[in-house]
Amino acid sequence: MIKAVIAVGVGAFVLASALFISLMLGDALFTPGQIWSAASGDGDRLSQIVLFELRLPRSIMALLVGAALATAGGIMQGVARNPLASPDLTGVVAGAACAIVVVISVVQVDTRWLPLVGFGGGLAAGVATFTLAWKGQIQPLRLVLAGVAISTVCVSLMSAMLLFSGAEASELFFWLAGGLAGRGWELLDQLGIWILVPMLVTFLLSSRFRVLLLDDAVAQTLGVSVNRWKLFFLMMTALMTTAAVVVAGPVGFVGLVVPHITRRLFDEQRASWLPMNALIGALLLLLADLLARLTPGVQEVPLGVLTALLGGPWLLWIVSRTSRVLA
Amino acid sequence: MFRFASAALMGVGLLFSVLAQALTLTDDRGEALSLDAPAKRVAAVSNFGADLLNSVGMTPVAVTRFGPFSHPDYLGDALDDVPVIGTRAQVNLELLSEVDPDLILAIRRYTEKDVERFSEIAPYMALNLITLDDSYRAVSLAGEALGRTEQTEALNAEFSSLLEDMQTRAPGGVSAALLVTGAEAPFIYYDHFLTAELLRRLNVTNVGGSLDAPEQGLPLGYRIRLETLLERDPDVIFLFDSNHERAFTRNPIWPYLSAVKNGRVYEVGQHWKEAAGPKARVMVAQEMAHLLYPDLFPMPDVPLSLRSHPYTGAEH
Numbered sequence: 001m002i003k004a005v006i007a008v009g010v011g012a013f014v015l016a017s018a019l020f021i022s023l024m025l026g027d028a029l030f031t032p033g034q035i036w037s038a039a040s041g042d043g044d045r046l047s048q049i050v051l052f053e054l055r056l057p058r059s060i061m062a063l064l065v066g067a068a069l070a071t072a073g074g075i076m077q078g079v080a081r082n083p084l085a086s087p088d089l090t091g092v093v094a095g096a097a098c099a100i101v102v103v104i105s106v107v108q109v110d111t112r113w114l115p116l117v118g119f120g121g122g123l124a125a126g127v128a129t130f131t132l133a134w135k136g137q138i139q140p141l142r143l144v145l146a147g148v149a150i151s152t153v154c155v156s157l158m159s160a161m162l163l164f165s166g167a168e169a170s171e172l173f174f175w176l177a178g179g180l181a182g183r184g185w186e187l188l189d190q191l192g193i194w195i196l197v198p199m200l201v202t203f204l205l206s207s208r209f210r211v212l213l214l215d216d217a218v219a220q221t222l223g224v225s226v227n228r229w230k231l232f233f234l235m236m237t238a239l240m241t242t243a244a245v246v247v248a249g250p251v252g253f254v255g256l257v258v259p260h261i262t263r264r265l266f267d268e269q270r271a272s273w274l275p276m277n278a279l280i281g282a283l284l285l286l287l288a289d290l291l292a293r294l295t296p297g298v299q300e301v302p303l304g305v306l307t308a309l310l311g312g313p314w315l316l317w318i319v320s321r322t323s324r325v326l327a
Numbered sequence: 328m329f330r331f332a333s334a335a336l337m338g339v340g341l342l343f344s345v346l347a348q349a350l351t352l353t354d355d356r357g358e359a360l361s362l363d364a365p366a367k368r369v370a371a372v373s374n375f376g377a378d379l380l381n382s383v384g385m386t387p388v389a390v391t392r393f394g395p396f397s398h399p400d401y402l403g404d405a406l407d408d409v410p411v412i413g414t415r416a417q418v419n420l421e422l423l424s425e426v427d428p429d430l431i432l433a434i435r436r437y438t439e440k441d442v443e444r445f446s447e448i449a450p451y452m453a454l455n456l457i458t459l460d461d462s463y464r465a466v467s468l469a470g471e472a473l474g475r476t477e478q479t480e481a482l483n484a485e486f487s488s489l490l491e492d493m494q495t496r497a498p499g500g501v502s503a504a505l506l507v508t509g510a511e512a513p514f515i516y517y518d519h520f521l522t523a524e525l526l527r528r529l530n531v532t533n534v535g536g537s538l539d540a541p542e543q544g545l546p547l548g549y550r551i552r553l554e555t556l557l558e559r560d561p562d563v564i565f566l567f568d569s570n571h572e573r574a575f576t577r578n579p580i581w582p583y584l585s586a587v588k589n590g591r592v593y594e595v596g597q598h599w600k601e602a603a604g605p606k607a608r609v610m611v612a613q614e615m616a617h618l619l620y621p622d623l624f625p626m627p628d629v630p631l632s633l634r635s636h637p638y639t640g641a642e643h
Contacts, residue, residue, distance in 0.1 A: 027554040044582070047558065050504075053579035054554055111509060111574040171510045174550065182511025182553055184578050298536070299549040302510070 004272040011279040018283055022059040022290050023051055052276025054238070057185045062289040063282040065180075065248045066258075068195045068240040070281020071202060073255025073272060074262065075237045078213050079230050080140045083318065087241040088258040089143065090234060095125020096156035096245040098154035098161075101172050105161040115190050115246045124240030125150050126315075130234060137227045138234070178249035180289055187247055194243035198236040199278060206274045211235060213268060251304045253311025254281055260318065284310070331517075355435050355455040355464070364404045365474025366430035370449065374399060375416050375456055379466060380570025382482055383475040384619055388426040391415045392595035396570055400630035401598065401606055409632035411419055424448045430472055436545065438483070442632075452601075459524045461470055462603040473609055482605040488529045489609065493616050493624070504556070505548075507567035507600070511574045512558070516548040522602050525612050529619055532561040539579030553580050560585050562597055563619060564592040566638055567600055576640060587640070594616055597635030 008298040024030050030038075030051065037043040038051050055057060072087035080089065099121020101110050109117070132146035133139065162169055203208065211224045212233070219226045241255070261284075288306045295301045343434055350362040371377040374627040380387050381402045391410045395400045398406040412422040416437035423431070428449040435453035438445060450625040452472060455461040463483050470479025503526055506513040515534070516523045519541035523533045534556070557580050564586040566573065575581065586592050595614070602611040613627035614635055629635075 027552060027558060049580050049583055050554055050557065054557075110572045111577070112572070170514075171508045174510060174512075179512075180579055181550065182575050184511075234459065293552070298551070298555075300552060 003056050004270060006142045007266070007276060008272055011276060015279060015283060015286075019059055019063065023055050023284055025290060026050070026055055026293060053184065058183055058289065059187050059286060061180050061183055061188055061247055062273040062286045064192060064195045065244040065251065066254055067278035068199055068244040069251065069285070070258035070262075071199050071258075071278045072237040072241045072244075073281075074259040074274060074277045075202065075209065076232050076255065077259050078209060078268075079233055079237075080143055081137070082140060082144060083260065083322075084256070084315075085144065086253075087237060088151060088252070088255070089129075090241060091125040091147045091154065092122035092238045092242045092272050093245050093250050094151035094154035094158070094317075095120030095128075096242050097176060097236045097250050098125070098158045100175070100246075101161050102170060105164060112186075114185035115187060118246035119191070119194070119242055122245060123238065125154055126235075126238035126242065130231065130238075134231075138230045143234075147154075160260025172301065176251050176304075177302030178251035178307070179292065179300065179302045180248050181292075181300050183247060191243045191247050193312040195240050195247075198239040199271035202233065202236050203275050203278075205232075206271060209268075209274065210269050210271075249304060250304075251285070251307050253307045253315070254285055257311040257314045258284060260314070335341060343377035350471065352452070352468060354452045354468065355461070356439065356453045357452075358453070360450050360452055360472075361471060362430065366428075366450075366472050368427065368429045369473070370412070371428060371429045372418055372423075372431055372433035372438060373454070373456065373555075374601040374607070375434070375454065375462075375465060375603045376469070377406060378606050379432070379469050379479070380473075381469070382605040383473060383478045385473065385475075385560075387508060388405045388428050389423060391418060394600070396597065396632065399607075401610060418445075420444055420448065432469060455544055456603040457521065457539075457547065457603075458519050459521050459528075459608075462521055462608055465603060466605055467608040477479075479605075486605065486608060486612075490525075490612060490623070493612065496623055497530045497616065497620060498623075499585060501530075501563060502532040502534050502559070502561045503565065503619070504534045504551075504559075504561040504566050505567065505599075506546055506551075506575075507569065508547075508550075508575075509569040509573045510550075510577070511531050511552040512553065513573070513575045513577055514548050515551040517546070519544070520547045521608070522599050522611060525602075525608075525615055529610070531563075531619060534561045553578055555581075557584065562586055562591060563598065564638075565615075565618075565635075566592060566594045567594070568597045576638075581640075590637060591618075592638040592640070593635045594638050595635040596629065 023035055034043060034047060035051060042105055076085040076087055077083055096118040100114055100118045103117045129150045131145045133143040135142060159233055162172055208229050211219045211222055212229055216226050239246055258281040259277055262280050266276050272303050283308045289303055292300050292303050334401060353361050366642045368388045369380055370389040371380060372391050374393045377387055377390045377398060385467060386405055387409055389410050390398055390406055392411055392414045400572045410422060413419045413433055430444055431449050431451045433453055434456050439453055442451060454465040456465055466483050470476045505516040505523055508514045517535050518533050518537040523535060526533045526606045562585055581587055598607040599611050602608050610627055610629055614629060616624035617626045618635060
């Protein structure tokens with residue numbers, strides 16, 4: 001217990017430090033003194049705007065999205081009993097992206113409605129996946145297959161729409177690469193709660209999640225309704241992933257890679273595993289976003305590209321390691 | 328004998344006249360383009376083509392869409408009955424072959440991938456149409472292909488003289504940004520993009536800056552960080568056409584930009600994006616001059632559908 005408290009305390013300190021550094025760095029460098037002045041209302045107006053209207057909401061969003069994707073990934077890998085499972089397998093990533101692409105391509109819509117559209121699309125795809133996967137119970141293999149099928153349909157539809165979207169295509173491609181550039185408090189107000197609440201609920205009920213990691217028969221003997229809890233955790237995953245995708249676009253690999261990192265550092269059966277996993281995800285995405293912001297050149301590198309560059313080699317390593325074990 | 332000699336002479340004369348009309352031109356790819364005679368049935372796979380043909384008194388046999396419109400209103404009703412064969416980047420080749428053109432005027436970056444299929448239908452002229460020089464060169468080259476060299480050279484000379492006059496009169500000391508897209512991060516054009524180059528001719532600093540190697544043409548610009556935009560703080564902002572409400576104008580930093588505070592943000596027409604044609608470039612230059620220096624330059628006559636207007640902004 002003491003170890004867990006220390007781990008969470010250290011993690012929270014690292015997270016706060018990273019957040020502070022992300023406030024300091026950008027086009028202009030702010031010293032801690034300048035940040036303090038701006039926070040206390042003494043700084044110049046421009047510094048206050050840059051710090052608290054641009055960098056702060058963006059950094060908070062990076063933390064939230066990273067935490068949500070990592071939590072969702074951890075749950076997916078546990079429920080699907082598959083180390084290569086990721087939040088994408090619920091179909092919600094492709095569903096949210098598809099809904100946004102279709103709406104932008106087909107109708108003239110106020111951008112304020114896009115989060116709602118994406119959220120609706122993601123949830124619809126999630127419901128479709130779970131419905132297909134359900135056959136009296138949630139079977140891991142059926143879940144994976146259903147997720148792949150729904151995602152494939154959504155991606156095909158999205159590709160067709162991109163071909164016909166004309167002038168909007170370049171900005172849709174930019175959005176699909178994932179990123180937090182220009183995202184502000186408004187988006188956080190709209191979607192923050194849909195990330196935070198499901199995530200906190202999964203933390204509070206992590207004892208149930210840990211039972212699901214055991215063999216189904218063992219879990220049943222412990223009096224846990226395995227199917228009901230699997231479905232519940234998958235729904236939480238779908239909610240927070242959809243909200244994260246709507247905020248940052250389809251940022252890949254975080255949900256896949258972070259649970260593996262966390263497993264190397266902490267025992268999955270510890271109560272603090274899910275929060276620590278979220279913390280590492282938050283840190284990773286904040287770091288990736290910082291790199292995206294600070295990359296030399298006039299334009300930011302899309303966040304999804306950076307996370308793929310970080311996650312791709314890790315995935316290859318997992319594959320090669322799995323091959324060796326099987327051999 | 329006399330009949331035979333006359334027929335031979337006529338044949339030779341005809342041959343000479345055909346050879347005299349035959350043209351070999353080099354397009355922006357550096358590829359030779361052979362025409363048996365000046366083109367009469369031209370497919371305009373760009374608004375530039377439609378604009379140029381209209382300027383020399385010709386009508387294209389096919390056009391591509393002009394943004395959300397089938398054709399621009401500033402070309403009047405001359406194009407009402409002309410078939411629309413897709414967009415400048417996605418041409419319906421079946422429809423194109425049906426109109427049986429004898430020349431295709433197209434934008435290189437959108438169509439070069441399909442060069443073989445275009446060339447099977449008709450001689451294909453690929454034009455860069457990115458910079459002001461591209462515009463001058465394209466007008467001259469197309470003029471040669473149409474046998475209207477005199478007219479097109481006059482169009483170039485008139486425009487050059489107009490720009491010189493404007494540059495002399497424009498006081499300068501103004502900065503501006505040309506922004507496009509509806510996303511959270513706006514796309515800003517580099518100096519070498521034709522419309523941005525017109526800013527320079529009006530003694531205005533384009534806050535988008537310049538590409539390291541402008542001769543390569545692409546990219547036309549980049550997605551500017553809002554922090555950078557705030558730091559460069561343009562006096563005037565021109566917003567290009569977008570299908571939906573621009574998300575970046577709802578960012579909390581937007582009201583702090585000088586252009587916004589001073590009410591100098593303008594939504595401009597689709598022709599600002601495709602300003603290489605002889606008519607479009609004149610309209611854009613004159614409209615830009617008026618918006619930048621309203622006391623010095625009058626507002627030109629621009630159709631309502633394309634006329635710029637102050638951006639009233641998104642709600643905050």
